[in-house]
Amino acid sequence: MIANGAPMSLLVMRLSVMPEVQGHPIVDHTGMTGEYNWKLDWAPELSAPAADASDLPSLLEALQQQLGLRLVATKTAVPAIQVDSIIRPSRD
Secondary structure: OEEEEEOHHHHHHHHHOOHHHOOOOOOOOOOOOOOEEEEOOOOOOOOOOOOOOOOOOOHHHHHHHHHOOOOOOOOOOOOOOOOOOOOOOOOO
């Protein structure tokens, strides 16, 4: 994963769709504003192993080793939408 001049929100968005986070929401608590360049190399857990990927770390290890970031499980409020009911519109 490579980014040039990207905000932390882009990293959070990309991480949130990775199978390694198992669908858990990711919330940015870094307090880092601005735009950053980064390159993150890891061995995806759910793909067929590549011949050159044997020396690559897992996603969580790569975050810490390469970017100095880590994912920590905490309880926090996240934005959500609740649908109470759905009514089809009438043709009247």
